Amino acid sequence: METAKVDVIIEKYNGEASSLLAIMQDVQDEANYLPREAVEYISKKLDVPVARIYSMATFYESFHLEPRGKNICTVCMGTACHVRGAERLVEQLERDLDVSSGGTTKDGLFSIEEVNCVGACALGPLLIVNGEYHGNQTTNSVSKLIKKMKKNEGGE
Numbered sequence: 726m727e728t729a730k731v732d733v734i735i736e737k738y739n740g741e742a743s744s745l746l747a748i749m750q751d752v753q754d755e756a757n758y759l760p761r762e763a764v765e766y767i768s769k770k771l772d773v774p775v776a777r778i779y780s781m782a783t784f785y786e787s788f789h790l791e792p793r794g795k796n797i798c799t800v801c802m803g804t805a806c807h808v809r810g811a812e813r814l815v816e817q818l819e820r821d822l823d824v825s826s827g828g829t830t831k832d833g834l835f836s837i838e839e840v841n842c843v844g845a846c847a848l849g850p851l852l853i854v855n856g857e858y859h860g861n862q863t864t865n866s867v868s869k870l871i872k873k874m875k876k877n878e879g880g881e
C-alpha cells in the first residue's frame with residue numbers, strides 16, 4: 726500500500742494517536758488487510774510502537790495481517806447456519822475456487838473465510854460476499870454465484 730494513501734487516512738484523523746484504531750481500520754478497508762509497511766509507517770507518523778499496533782490488531786480479531794483476496798467469501802459457521810449445512814457451502818467454495826478455507830486463490834482474486842454467528846440466523850446458511858449477505862444458500866446457489874463472480878473478474 727502506498728504511503729500517500731496512508732497519509733490521506735492519517736490526515737483524516739488529524740494525525741492523532743488516539744484515532745489509531747480507526748486509522749488501522751481504514752487502512753484495512755483500503756488494502757483488505759493490514760500490510761506490514763503500513764503498520765511501520767503509521768508507527769513512525771503517530772509515534773506509537775509497532776508492537777502496540779500489532780497487539781491491538783491481534784486483540785481486535787477483525788484485523789488481518791496476511792494479504793487477502795480481492796473478493797472475500799465468508800461462511801457463517803454459527804450453530805444455526807452449521808445445522809443448515811454451512812459445512813457443505815465451505816466445501817463447495819473450496820472445490821469451485823480450488824483453495825482451502827482460510828486461504829486465498831493464487832491469482833489473489835478470492836479468499837474463503839469462516840466466522841461465528843453474525844446475528845442473522847434466520848438467513849442461514851449464510852454466505853457473506855464482500856460484506857453483502859446471501860441467505861438460505863445451497864451448494865448450487867454458491868456455485869452459481871462464484872461462476873458469475875469469476876466471469877465478472879474476466880475469468881472462465
Ligand code: FES
Nearest residue numbers: 803806842845846
Ligand atoms: S448462526 Fe449464522 S448468522 Fe447466526
